[in-house]
Amino acid sequence: MHPVITTVLQRLALGLLTLFVVSLIIFSSIEFLPGDFGEAILGQAALPETVAAFRKELGLDLPLHERYLEWVGGVITGDLGNSFSGRGSSGGADRSRPVIDLIAPRLGNTLFLAGMAAIIAVPLALFLGITAALYRGSIYDRVVNALTLTTISFPEFFVAYILILFFSSFFKVFPSLANIDPSADFWERVYLSALPAITLTLVIVAHMMRMTRAAIINLMASPYIEMADLKGVSKSKIIIYHALPNAWAPIVNVIAFNLAYLVVGVVVVEVVFVYPGVGQLMVDAVTTRDVPVVQACALIFAITYIMLNLFADIISIITNPRLLHPR
């Protein structure tokens, strides 16, 4: 079998194992949270009888392992279960929404924002990293480094508020509310999501840019680059044709890491811009102990990490002839 396929299969198997462990961790950590759905949803107005009625209907009175097996069984057959919220009224009819209906639109929004931020951030970071390596030690290199390090050093919400101040209050270029509508067309979405996407870009560019720069500079000291230099190849050609192909592995790993962050870690940005993403959904679900939603979100996040890492590994193999054609 081709080594790429073997690696993919190995990684997928490992990924499944990881998912299993993650599911155990999620399930048990939710158990440790104080209170349950009934208490959370009724708040100060909770009466023992009403809480018990909730618990009975949601099956929360069953033992832990039974609930876990039921959930895992559902997930394997593609059923993420039903959200606790909107569970039947006194009529007893179950009119709750399936978790998938709850998550799908939110996940779509999150992926849209992540994609938009990635389309701006990844090429920008690569360009800045390569040019910084090219003009290493120059004023340009220092300015780029200082700027990107500044933006990564500020907390996200601060960057967000500064952007709102300049682009929504002083100059009304973009709206400060990015609560996109499901019916909005593509360009309207882009317009509404502009500020959150720029915020995310500013936050992630530094990491990728510095890794690109470091990886290339690291290679610049190797003998084959020296050889190319001695042959009289121009500096930019050396970097693009000789250094970059060998530098892809670390760069792609950092890019994958940042893309995963864009999907799973942007709840602060979502809150500031009131962006209806999956992070906000998960926080809401945790505070109200809507367990099926929390579990589904956590699983999706875990899958995102595993898939992006797998993707990074495949790219490193393909770009590295020694790994692609092992002896």
Place this chain on the structure above:
Amino acid sequence: MDIKDLEKAAVEGKLDRREFIKRATALGLAAPFATSLLTQSVHAGMTPKKGGKFTFGSSHGSTTDSLDPGTHENGFATNLVFAYANHLFEVDNTGKLIPELAESFEASKDAKTWVIKLRKGVEFHNGKPMTADDVIAAMNHHRGEDTKSAVKSLLSAVTEIKKTGSHEVTFTLNAGNADFPFILSDYHLAILPAFEGKMDWQAGFGTGGYIIDRFEPGVRATFKRNPNYFKSGRAHFDEVEMVSLGDTTARQSAVMNQEVDAIYRVDPKTVHLLGRNPNLSILEVTGTLHYTFPMRVDQAPFDNYDLRMAVKLSVDREALVNKILLGHGAIGNDHPISTSQPFHNGEMTQRKYDPDKARHHLKKSGFSGTLDLSTSDAAFAGAVDASLLIKDSAAKAGLDINVVREPKDGYWSNVWNKKAWCACYWGGRPTVDWMFAAAYMNDGKWNDTAWKTGPAADRFNKIVLEARSELDTNKRRAMYYEAQVLVNDDGGALIPMFANHIHAVSKKIGHDGQVAGNWEMDGSKAIERWWFA
């Protein structure tokens, strides 16, 4: 200069809020009244006009919200339900109870039997006419063994609901209650269409002035005006969008950048900055929301009257109002009835910070040691700071308090109503009886002070029960005045302050001049009461 000139000067921007209140108070007006006068005159004098799209930012809203009225618990849900549905009765913007879907009502002498005639010709949004069957199904939704409604206990006194005509329903109670129609105005008790004898809330049809266009829990709800609305002079906007803006900064920047027309829960710390915005006016209303520190009288050492009195006297209420509410509120007198309510006892002496008297009571109680005060900002914004202020002022009276910071998560299930002394809030209830029944009477499910036995508590329970079925207003007033004195003196609740509702509203918005204080956003009915001038 009389009050009219003052109002004019304020409206024209010649006077700022502080100056207005100072001068109005000099003219002999009470400060809370002066505040509401100012905010109301800015908008008054406009006649209602139809049209426009009203966008409003709610501080609440969660993805777990549903249209089931039994689970409504936050400001998003109350505004939503008042927009698309109606109730049998309504509390109007002066705090008076008026019939809504009810046309008239009649009570028996003992206030046990209530015959309610329904308005005829009212249709739900799906065209189905509203009848007695719908009302009965709506009420039964909150009754019975397996209901999960938050207001189950509110209707526990109802023994029977009978259809006595196609548009007439008769309620029978196990004890007289002169305020029963007030209970029927509660936002949970929305009248929605019945389907096969059960209330069908899933469809989202009501009789209200607005038809739900889209409801995305935790994000937004959009509405269109109901062309068939039975009320005249209400529901002026063509379209309404309510967006959930939980983050205070996001909410305030949205209203400043005119992306929304109104918000509530403005942060008292930045309200003066919002007030400077030429497009906005700050609308402040004294309501029934109050912050409490219930001491459980069934647990030592709070079973001691003198210790409770020592605690009540060692709190600097003025400092709490000035530092925690930054002046946007009123001091409380250890009873839960607000100055905006009809039976508020204004004759009682206001309890003041008195370290010497507190020391005297502390000595008499024989208590020595440290009191634990459990607190968290889950109780109210600033609860932790308020607790620390209490600790400081009590130290001067020789009372040692240890402030315990509890996690926000699970505060209502693990700390409140369990720990001997903690921080809490009450949104207030429209009637005195209701407030007492919820948290102070011996059968109240949320009696967080556990003040149930003893001569004062017995007397309190007796007179509140008597007042409940008393239809003579003067007699009732005397009873409620005494009940407030009893809670103030012997009860376990430390109630140092009432908070104002603070809204920021675009100057393009008009309203009646009188804004309700029972809930935020004009009694949560701004959507149907306000208009674009």
